[in-house]
Amino acid sequence: MPFVQSDDLAESLPDILVRRRLFFWKGGEIVAISKERKNELLGLYVDWINRSQALILTDYRGLSVKQMDELRSKVREAGGEFHIVKNTLSRLAFKAVGLPLQGDFLEGSTAISFAFEDAPMMAKTIVEFARTSEFLKVKGGYLGKDAVSAENVKSLAELPPLPVMRAQLLGTLLAPASQLARILIEPARQLAAVLQAYSEREASQDMA
Incomplete structure (x- = not known):
């Protein structure tokens, strides 16, 4: 059974699913991932959330593969990870860790930046990238267990990096x-x- 090779289709799927070959062609249609794979992915989502100081949710539609690679690199430099996620599994993961579901956070195309080390630096990275891109849109996020709006994310981006805040x-x-x-x-x-x-x-x- 051949692996999906279409670049357009691959961009519309969660990146980890593409990397792990969780979607396949069968009779010209996409075969859904198995229950075992869904559980594996759900476990990853929960782990990423539990390790994060903050989550920043974005709509990435329109970003090219090159732009997403650039954004992933910047997010890694800020001490986190950027992942395109599946909304249905994200809702389950949010419920499992006690995050409140907010409005359109998990509607449409969704990518989450997980801030493992420095929430203000992650917010700054995403907000600055969004300013230079007509496609990346900040939906909102979570600071700890609290939901924050897109405006709150922009305010968080104005804070100094964590080491500076600690010194202050x-x-x-x-x-x-x-x-x-x-x-x-x-x-x-x-x-x-x-x-x-x-x-x-x-x-x-x-x-x-």
């Missing part, structure tokens, strides 16, 4: 701590000064 947070936490340390140390310094002055006075009286 550390600076915020350390500033009050240093002030507290000075407050605690100051009475001890004052007491030491009083004791030293008293000691010097006693010494001068003894010499007299």
Whole structure:
């Protein structure tokens, strides 16, 4: 049974299904994937979601193979993965991990960028690519278990990368701590000064 070779058809199928040869020609029609393959794919979706800090859902219709390869490369550089997904299986995966289904998130052509390491960096990568492409459209996403709109994704993209945010947070936490340390140390310094002055006075009286 020959594997589907049509570039147009391949672009319309989930990329992992194409790579794993889950669709075949039979009598001029596409044969659906088996139950075992569906379960395997569902397990992958659940794993990707559980490993992600954020998900960004997009409509990729119109992107060329070259453009999708470029986008996948940029997403990998941002510490994540970009996958074209099957909506029906995605709904099952979302339900399994407790993600609320939102509007048209899983309607039409859907690709999900999984942010494994840095949610703001992933959002920035997708938003910037969408600005240079007339085809890639941001549908929305999830930050943790919370659904966010396309506008929220754009706002997330404006945040600094995670390492910078951590440094800023550390600076915020350390500033009050240093002030507290000075407050605690100051009475001890004052007491030491009083004791030293008293000691010097006693010494001068003894010499007299």
